[in-house]
Amino acid sequence: MEKNFARKIIYRLYCWPLSYQVGQRKIIIFGRRICRFSDESCKLHIKEHSFFFIYARINIVNILNMDLSVINTIASTREAELNFQIPQTEEARRGNEKQKEMGFKEAIRLHYKAVVWSLLLSVSCLMEAYDQKILFGFTGLPVYQKRFGEEVSPGKYSLSSKWTTLLTNGVHFGQIIGLFIAGIVVERIGYRYSIIGAMAVAAGIIFILFFAQNLHMLFAGGFVFGIPQGFFITLSTTYATDICPMALRPYLTTWNNMCWTIGALIVTGILAGFSNTTSEWGWRIPYAIQWAWIPIVTVICIFAPESPWWLVRMGKIEEARKSLVRLSNEENSDEIEATISMIKETNEYEKKIQEGTSYMDCFRGSSWRRTEISCMCGALSPMCGFALTGYGTYFFEQAGLSASQAYYFGIGLSFLSLFMDVVNWFLMARIGRRPLILFGVAMNTMVLFIIGCLGIHENKNTGWGLGGVSVAASVLCFSMITSLAVVPEVPSTRLRAKTTVVSRNVYNVFSIYNNVLTTYMINATGWGWGPKAGFYWSGSSAIFLIWAFFRLAETKGRTPTELDFLFEKGVPARKFNSTNIQLDDQINYTEVSVQEKEKS
Numbered sequence: 001m002e003k004n005f006a007r008k009i010i011y012r013l014y015c016w017p018l019s020y021q022v023g024q025r026k027i028i029i030f031g032r033r034i035c036r037f038s039d040e041s042c043k044l045h046i047k048e049h050s051f052f053f054i055y056a057r058i059n060i061v062n063i064l065n066m067d068l069s070v071i072n073t074i075a076s077t078r079e080a081e082l083n084f085q086i087p088q089t090e091e092a093r094r095g096n097e098k099q100k101e102m103g104f105k106e107a108i109r110l111h112y113k114a115v116v117w118s119l120l121l122s123v124s125c126l127m128e129a130y131d132q133k134i135l136f137g138f139t140g141l142p143v144y145q146k147r148f149g150e151e152v153s154p155g156k157y158s159l160s161s162k163w164t165t166l167l168t169n170g171v172h173f174g175q176i177i178g179l180f181i182a183g184i185v186v187e188r189i190g191y192r193y194s195i196i197g198a199m200a201v202a203a204g205i206i207f208i209l210f211f212a213q214n215l216h217m218l219f220a221g222g223f224v225f226g227i228p229q230g231f232f233i234t235l236s237t238t239y240a241t242d243i244c245p246m247a248l249r250p251y252l253t254t255w256n257n258m259c260w261t262i263g264a265l266i267v268t269g270i271l272a273g274f275s276n277t278t279s280e281w282g283w284r285i286p287y288a289i290q291w292a293w294i295p296i297v298t299v300i301c302i303f304a305p306e307s308p309w310w311l312v313r314m315g316k317i318e319e320a321r322k323s324l325v326r327l328s329n330e331e332n333s334d335e336i337e338a339t340i341s342m343i344k345e346t347n348e349y350e351k352k353i354q355e356g357t358s359y360m361d362c363f364r365g366s367s368w369r370r371t372e373i374s375c376m377c378g379a380l381s382p383m384c385g386f387a388l389t390g391y392g393t394y395f396f397e398q399a400g401l402s403a404s405q406a407y408y409f410g411i412g413l414s415f416l417s418l419f420m421d422v423v424n425w426f427l428m429a430r431i432g433r434r435p436l437i438l439f440g441v442a443m444n445t446m447v448l449f450i451i452g453c454l455g456i457h458e459n460k461n462t463g464w465g466l467g468g469v470s471v472a473a474s475v476l477c478f479s480m481i482t483s484l485a486v487v488p489e490v491p492s493t494r495l496r497a498k499t500t501v502v503s504r505n506v507y508n509v510f511s512i513y514n515n516v517l518t519t520y521m522i523n524a525t526g527w528g529w530g531p532k533a534g535f536y537w538s539g540s541s542a543i544f545l546i547w548a549f550f551r552l553a554e555t556k557g558r559t560p561t562e563l564d565f566l567f568e569k570g571v572p573a574r575k576f577n578s579t580n581i582q583l584d585d586q587i588n589y590t591e592v593s594v595q596e597k598e599k600s
Helices: 002-010 091-103 102-121 124-138 142-148 161-212 215-243 246-273 281-303 308-313 318-327 333-353 367-383 391-396 401-433 433-456 459-479 495-520 530-553 561-568 573-578 594-599
Strands: 020-023 025-029 036-037 042-044 054-057 073-076 080-083 152-153 156-160 579-582 588-590
Touching: 002 080, 002 215, 002 594, 036 246, 036 459, 042 073, 073 102, 091 333, 091 367, 102 124, 102 215, 102 281, 102 318, 124 161, 124 215, 124 246, 124 281, 142 281, 161 215, 161 281, 161 308, 161 495, 215 246, 215 308, 215 495, 246 401, 308 333, 318 333, 333 561, 367 495, 367 530, 401 433, 433 530, 495 530, 530 579, 573 579
Parallel strands: none
Antiparallel strands: 020 025, 036 042, 054 073, 080 588, 152 156, 579 588
8 A cells, every 4th residue: 555655646736846754864856757666676766858856966866665754865955956958059159159248238238139029019019908998988988977887876976887897808708719710820921921911811800899889799809809909019029039139129029018008098188088988979089090000000010020940940040140240230140140059949849849830839848838928927917906997087077076176186096007017128128027926916915905995984984085095006006017928938939929829818818807897896887896906916915926926937047048957947936036057068056045046
């Protein structure tokens, strides 16, 4: 019985640590099916996809009789060192070293063209933000409420909770479909043509929204409009990650956050201008403005260089070389060749680890852990009550402000978020992603709890008003934790687009759940919780904080090649920042303390 028990326990190891106490020594093993048994003996084999972090360095484990007491360990030591034979050419090593050594100023000087193209293509993300925020904004627009809502009191109209939920979530349903299509299409035709095709489809769909006669048309238009949006929200981010050097990665991926904020700011400003309009143009014109983005983004995509990573995967090496020339200011052709060599060898190494590039491959081998992190970071916003911040204008209206005054407060919130996005640029580059997210989630948990407490206030108007002010504080926290940098950085380069798609769809699923609950929590025709909804989302935010502490890996300062090694060898999340990797003919992997790393 002891034999069978030992066999099952050891053989079925997955990602979670398993601890054995042997005498005075403790062994902690991380791995996935790392043991191989035979009829005669049992030995512990280090496979290519396994990694051990052990407090005692393990000699060959002999479990001839399946008796755990015979496990022999060598003296305990804090440092565990493993050597992995990974072939690296001189050019590929030089390309990796160039990425790691390049500072911000040098990266701007050599790759300002990549910066410009990334910023320009992110306009598609701004368009998507405008499209989504306008649905939330319409809930407080009087002419829209009167046209599509129902009278709740003499002279006052409001959309029912049912239709508010359907309209805000219809886009998310469409995005789920569009995202899966985008992940397949981009691998076939590339980033540029994928976005151009999506823009053409979006141009026709806007007619449905502009000429809508009832709520059913609005829902149908929002649903199908979500399909091309699925292309915009993921491809601009992964494109930026592909074309920019490591030193600029946090800035350009965070720029997409800023585009969302700018899109929300534009929406709030436009709706504030139409808040006193009594004709139907008050809600039709904001929809029509969406046509303005399409020719701008289409022209940008026509002239933009394609991702060199995608071109290498397609075997178009010469085109990848030309793309790198267009994206950089490198005068030395050797540097271009070094980058090409690095991309090729990273691609080959990832193929060796995992051949496929399908959606199912995102959940196989070491990729499943990378997908988990991307998905959880994608779910971060809805899990932590982000929809509550979208009701800031509604909070102020309930506190007694006019619609136009409430919208101006909403503009203030957008500027506040924009300011924090800029601050976030510098924080991410200096302290990394993990500390910033942990701190932001912790602060957000407390702020949401405070919002809930304010809902208990006896004076309802005062409670709503203070709740709105607290929403402003929550915006500050979200600016720290909703960075898109982690989502495209964590996946392997071959699965980056598809993993980002899966992550965004997790975001959509949780957003649907979030929007349904928040709408009923806040709306007067629903449950009428008001600011007390903060209690619920505070608890949800606390759950995410616990996950992030144990599972969120730090990607700051890591090249794609290094991230491949770290995930493939199963390094614990809290050890990512304290792990040194030397890229040479023999890849040396050593776990050291942060202090030792800084000294070196």
